[in-house]
Amino acid sequence: xxxxTANENKAIIDxxxxxxxxxxxxxxxLKELLSKFVNLYFNKMIIDITSIxxxxxLDVIKKLSESVDPSRVIILLNSDPVVNSQFYMANLIAxxxxxxxxxxxxxxxxxxxxxxxxxxxxxxxxxEETQKQRDAYAEEHTVVYNNTGNRxxxxxxxxxxxxxxxxxxxxxxxxxxxxxxxxxGLEMFRQDMxxxxxxxxxxxxxxxxxxxxxxxxxxxxxxxxDLNEFGEADRFCDKxxxxxxxxxxxxxxLLKKNKNALEEHKNDLIxxxxxxxxxxxxxxxxxxxxxxxxxxxxxxxxxxxxxxxINDFLRKLGFNIEQNM
Numbered sequence: 585x586x587x588x589t590a591n592e593n594k595a596i597i598d599x600x601x602x603x604x605x606x607x608x609x610x611x612x613x614l615k616e617l618l619s620k621f622v623n624l625y626f627n628k629m630i631i632d633i634t635s636i637x638x639x640x641x642l643d644v645i646k647k648l649s650e651s652v653d654p655s656r657v658i659i660l661l662n663s664d665p666v667v668n669s670q671f672y673m674a675n676l677i678a679x680x681x682x683x684x685x686x687x688x689x690x691x692x693x694x695x696x697x698x699x700x701x702x703x704x705x706x707x708x709x710x711x712e713e714t715q716k717q718r719d720a721y722a723e724e725h726t727v728v729y730n731n732t733g734n735r736x737x738x739x740x741x742x743x744x745x746x747x748x749x750x751x752x753x754x755x756x757x758x759x760x761x762x763x764x765x766x767x768x769g770l771e772m773f774r775q776d777m778x779x780x781x782x783x784x785x786x787x788x789x790x791x792x793x794x795x796x797x798x799x800x801x802x803x804x805x806x807x808x809x810d811l812n813e814f815g816e817a818d819r820f821c822d823k824x825x826x827x828x829x830x831x832x833x834x835x836x837x838l839l840k841k842n843k844n845a846l847e848e849h850k851n852d853l854i855x856x857x858x859x860x861x862x863x864x865x866x867x868x869x870x871x872x873x874x875x876x877x878x879x880x881x882x883x884x885x886x887x888x889x890x891x892x893x894i895n896d897f898l899r900k901l902g903f904n905i906e907q908n909m
Contacts, residue, residue, distance in 0.1 A: 586628045587621050589635035593660050596688045597632060602695065613637045614644055615783050618651050628695060630658045633667060640666045642675050643786075643800070650778035650786060654680030658694050661686045674709045677701070678789070735804060738901065739811045739821035740855075743845065744834040747827040748857045750776045751886045753808040755894050757784050762889065763905055766804040770797055772814045791816060806903070825853045825878060830861050830869065846873050853878040855897075 585605040590597035594609065608620050614636050621629070629652060633639045636648070648657075659676065661667045661684055668686070676684055682699040685691055740749040753769040754777070760767035761784065769785045771777045772794065777785040788794040794809075798820065801807060811817045817824055826849050828835070838845050854875045859882055861869055866877050879897050895905045 585626055586630065587624060587626045588630040588632075589617065590632045592634040592662055593632040596660060596691070597630070599688050600630070600691065602628075608635065611635055611637055614647055614651075618648075626656070628656055628658060630660065630691060630695075632660045632662075634662050640664070640672075642672075643796075645675060645681075646679055647783060647786065649679035649681065650775065651781060654682070655698070657681060657683065658691055659684040660691060670707060670709060673704075673707050677704050677708055735802070735806065736823075736901070737798070737807045737809065737821050739809045739814075739817050739824040741811045741813060741817075741824060741826050743826045743849065743854075744829045744838045747829045747834075749810045749827055752827070752857060752881075753777075753810055754780050754782070754785060755884070755886050755891060756806075756808050756898065757782075759890065759894050759905075760806055760898060760903065763903075765806060765903065767806040767808065768797075768801055768804055769808045769810070770794065771810040772812045774810075774812060777810070794820065823853060825855050827855045827857045828875075829858045830856045831858075835873075846875060850874050850876070856880045858883045 585603050587606045587608075588597055588600065588604055589608045591609065591611050597607075605626065606621065606624060608617065612620075612635065617636060631648075636644060638644050659681055663686070666672055673684065682701060682704050683694040685694060740753060742749050750771065753771075757767045757769040767784065769777060771785070771787045773787075773789065775787050777787060786797070788797055794814075798807065809817075809821065811821075811824070828838075842848075854877050856869075856877055856879070859880050861880060863880060866880060869875075870877055879900050881893055881897060884891050884893060898905045
């Protein structure tokens, strides 16, 4: 069974002779549109691009790719020169959408014979041309970067393997927003955040993406970035916090990989995460590792919506979070 949306391309969608369990007509913000298909199991989603408000915005397309499996989506484009440009289609491909067309025959073909990357790679632009087009797009579609000083940009880097930066950022963003702040989370190079299905969490694939997001979200209170060892972090972040899971095995693996790892970070902000080290043991930990612990977080259930250790950590970062009653 399949789901479809229709708007300006309604005449084409009306001709489909496939099994449809749900159809949505009209134009909606992406989040609202996708909410209408929650808990529905479907084979294919056929999207009339004009049913998505602000469909020319590449950030909207990226959010779509983070919310649904691109391999199960067929996008019906319209005659808009923007969406028919090679730059737009190259970005569809970069987001994992290989199945897009402008006509009924194209939908029928792609439904039965989905494209692979090899079928669309001829539309991919060179890195130099992509960067040139992306810079022009960012200049046209983003506000001028002019941080008023009220926003914090905080980067997180896992020092030990799987130290929990992604889930931590999810909890920080969720709880700040619950307390009336505006916060977003970004992830460099990877797409783990998409599994949270939260519009406040998204991925940046390169420096240009990050710069555009920082401009776009200039008026929020906090941006938390999962840096994933992004090499140019210092210029973007007000502070960088390095995360360690302080178990013996994780520390041993870290030092086996780089015997100077602790020495190299002795002057940095260190967060112990998923930590069974109690606060009374922190001085001993600092003495043994020569690190200065900024904060110590115990193992947490990230399904809980109001975790007092996270609130306390946010207070440490300077946010005014009310004490739980």
